[in-house]
Amino acid sequence: MFKTDRISRIRPELEAIVGEDNVRTDDAEITMYSYDAGMARARPEAVISFNSIAEIAPVVKVLYRAGIPYLPRLAGTNLSGGTIPLRGGAVLNLSRLKKIYRIDTAARLALVEPGVVNLDLQKALEPFGFFYAPDPASQKVSTIGGNIGENAGGPLCLKYGVTADNVERLEVVTPEGAVKTWSFRDPGPDLMSLITGSEGTLGIVTRAWLKILPKPRHIRTASAAFTSLESAMTAVTSIVSEGIAPRALEAMDRVSLEAALSGKHDPFPAGTEAVLIIELDGNDVVRLKKELAAVQNICSANSCSDFRVAAEEAERELLWQARKGAYPAMARLAPDVLVEDGVVPRPRLPEALRQTREILSRYKLTAGLLFHAGDGNMHPNMIFDRRDLQEVKRVKKAGHEILKACIKLGGTVSGEHGVGVEKRVAMNWLYGPAELDFFGKIKRAFDPRDLANPDKILPVAEEKPAGSAGLTDKAYLSPEARGIIDELKLRHRTGTRTAVTGLGTRLKTDRIMEGAKPLALRQLAGAPEIDRENLTVRAEAGLPLKELRRQLKACGLDIELPEEGSVGGLIASKTLPGLRRILLGLDIAAADGTLMKFGGTTVKNVAGYDVVRLLCGSLGAYAVILAATFSVSARAARTPQEGAAEFNDAFDPDEYHRRLKKELDPQNLLNPWIYRENAR
Numbered sequence: 001m002f003k004t005d006r007i008s009r010i011r012p013e014l015e016a017i018v019g020e021d022n023v024r025t026d027d028a029e030i031t032m033y034s035y036d037a038g039m040a041r042a043r044p045e046a047v048i049s050f051n052s053i054a055e056i057a058p059v060v061k062v063l064y065r066a067g068i069p070y071l072p073r074l075a076g077t078n079l080s081g082g083t084i085p086l087r088g089g090a091v092l093n094l095s096r097l098k099k100i101y102r103i104d105t106a107a108r109l110a111l112v113e114p115g116v117v118n119l120d121l122q123k124a125l126e127p128f129g130f131f132y133a134p135d136p137a138s139q140k141v142s143t144i145g146g147n148i149g150e151n152a153g154g155p156l157c158l159k160y161g162v163t164a165d166n167v168e169r170l171e172v173v174t175p176e177g178a179v180k181t182w183s184f185r186d187p188g189p190d191l192m193s194l195i196t197g198s199e200g201t202l203g204i205v206t207r208a209w210l211k212i213l214p215k216p217r218h219i220r221t222a223s224a225a226f227t228s229l230e231s232a233m234t235a236v237t238s239i240v241s242e243g244i245a246p247r248a249l250e251a252m253d254r255v256s257l258e259a260a261l262s263g264k265h266d267p268f269p270a271g272t273e274a275v276l277i278i279e280l281d282g283n284d285v286v287r288l289k290k291e292l293a294a295v296q297n298i299c300s301a302n303s304c305s306d307f308r309v310a311a312e313e314a315e316r317e318l319l320w321q322a323r324k325g326a327y328p329a330m331a332r333l334a335p336d337v338l339v340e341d342g343v344v345p346r347p348r349l350p351e352a353l354r355q356t357r358e359i360l361s362r363y364k365l366t367a368g369l370l371f372h373a374g375d376g377n378m379h380p381n382m383i384f385d386r387r388d389l390q391e392v393k394r395v396k397k398a399g400h401e402i403l404k405a406c407i408k409l410g411g412t413v414s415g416e417h418g419v420g421v422e423k424r425v426a427m428n429w430l431y432g433p434a435e436l437d438f439f440g441k442i443k444r445a446f447d448p449r450d451l452a453n454p455d456k457i458l459p460v461a462e463e464k465p466a467g468s469a470g471l472t473d474k475a476y477l478s479p480e481a482r483g484i485i486d487e488l489k490l491r492h493r494t495g496t497r498t499a500v501t502g503l504g505t506r507l508k509t510d511r512i513m514e515g516a517k518p519l520a521l522r523q524l525a526g527a528p529e530i531d532r533e534n535l536t537v538r539a540e541a542g543l544p545l546k547e548l549r550r551q552l553k554a555c556g557l558d559i560e561l562p563e564e565g566s567v568g569g570l571i572a573s574k575t576l577p578g579l580r581r582i583l584l585g586l587d588i589a590a591a592d593g594t595l596m597k598f599g600g601t602t603v604k605n606v607a608g609y610d611v612v613r614l615l616c617g618s619l620g621a622y623a624v625i626l627a628a629t630f631s632v633s634a635r636a637a638r639t640p641q642e643g644a645a646e647f648n649d650a651f652d653p654d655e656y657h658r659r660l661k662k663e664l665d666p667q668n669l670l671n672p673w674i675y676r677e678n679a680r
């Protein structure tokens, strides 16, 4: 298949690093690594296995120098073709790297290698009374490295956040073979969060410092049966918008239930069309009881036919076995199953469901519907037989229509399974050319030769349909935001440098602007757009945080933010690193005035690189933040203390910060003093 044998000439070098037995090119090994849990297939030229993380950087250097593409692989359970070597090259098998170095309960951190299986970590934490929150249904086999590669989610992510929220620090081998350690707390743009979910395209995670949490003293698990899935979805929205924070809020339809309970006792009443699994936890048993009663009331008000609380651990286990086993159970019904991963703002779930059912029926397909319902994340599991080419076509078309429907409802095309090979086409529907170009620049900054897991995430040219979605006009922007864009365009044309100025609370541009012309964002302070049902708010960058909180409180909502300064200033300075947990989306303008939109009003989104978090701490030097979307709380929120007591904009940029700056603002027009070297 590959014209020349590219491996033989570097084989001695590779074998000198990992040993003779660990560079395999035999047919059996190559075949085994030519597929993963997705649909795509392609054969690598070699499979290289590792016995120590110290071997990874030297091997990457050899491959990079030889111009041979490579990708890191762990359990291969990703559902988007993320470990398919479309260009051949080497698959780097990291699955033997399973050391748990340290469990530090005082610091609440675990230090692990990438091959540690998620459930093995949970088991290792048990004796300490701790747990690691991300719990993908695949946790019996999927690994920490793969979870970080995909930014995996799981039922508990509703309360405790996705993988990205539970990583403290990462050691990374860059595409060229340098070793870096990045934390989201480091000054400057957040490189750690950019790596998380980047599917091995920006580097290989070799060690991870993970957040671990003490187990709550009490857990209550309830099931609620409904005669209609729509009623179950409406109940979900009501539970969350009431301010109740279950640790998990999952849904299954009748088809999934039947598959999961096949051959077992079905505990639900006749006529059950959907079941919610609602799990609450905490240390205050009285509060827990109250919340459980409130959940029951909401379910009853939505025609719940049966509500029961698991009386013992075995009963609870049974519920979770059904939920986590539902996808494999669907896979037993037919030779193949394709699972989609669309997300919509939670209140749009009933409509997303209606449209999904209509699409499935139009294409005459059977699917079990599973939901991380609290997150608005929907998994239709379509069963089929890949030998029936017509059926394959129908499955793919239906999948695409479902994702397009999610986009139209304000959602996204992947909540946790990543883009890989299989969702690349959908990136064209979600983003416009400007956002896709921005992703391309990030990839180039990290991997100029395009060798690290190439052909993933970014759409390839022939897949680009005419008329991408994305932003076609600026109509939704305020006149002030449009004014900023026009001004940036003008300055770009004339090469005028800009000092982006907010309220001056954190970033004192007046003392350091080095001749750059101020661009005041305080005028960007229009009324925040509050969505009471979805618990989100979009606020312009210049809006004072005090005013934002005042307006939210007037609607019975709140947000965990300080009261000093402006929305944009807080994000750009990253004086509150924990902010990233509630920051869902950004509207930004590039140095040349190009408008872009990343993230949005869904709580989960892994479609593309995490630009939203990258821009936390970007100090106005990568792009101008025009507006931000946050998730808000239905209860009074505390006023957090900012981490960096003394804000310092004279940070020492990492080489990769500089590379990004060169790609994103090549003329160094925005806050030019931050990257002085470029300014010279």
Ligand SMILES: Cc1cc2nc3c(=O)[nH]c(=O)nc-3n(C[C@H](O)[C@H](O)[C@H](O)COP(=O)(O)OP(=O)(O)OC[C@H]3O[C@@H](n4cnc5c(N)ncnc54)[C@H](O)[C@@H]3O)c2cc1C
Residues within 6 Å of the ligand: 036, 037, 071, 072, 073, 074, 075, 076, 077, 078, 079, 082, 083, 094, 114, 135, 136, 137, 138, 141, 142, 143, 144, 145, 146, 147, 148, 149, 150, 151, 152, 153, 154, 155, 198, 199, 200, 201, 203, 204, 205, 206, 327, 328, 416, 417, 453
């Ligand atoms: C039955 C089933 C249930 C599932 N349930 C869930 C679920 O509930 N939630 C969920 O989010 N996903 C779920 N998944 C999808 C899948 O399990 C996750 O994406 C998981 O995180 C992949 O882990 P893995 O070890 O299999 O990684 P792989 O599939 O081997 O790799 C995943 C990606 O990470 C990259 N990668 C691998 N190692 C590294 C590294 N060290 N550094 C950087 N990148 C790396 C790979 O190149 C690839 O792009 C499910 C899959 C199955 C089959």
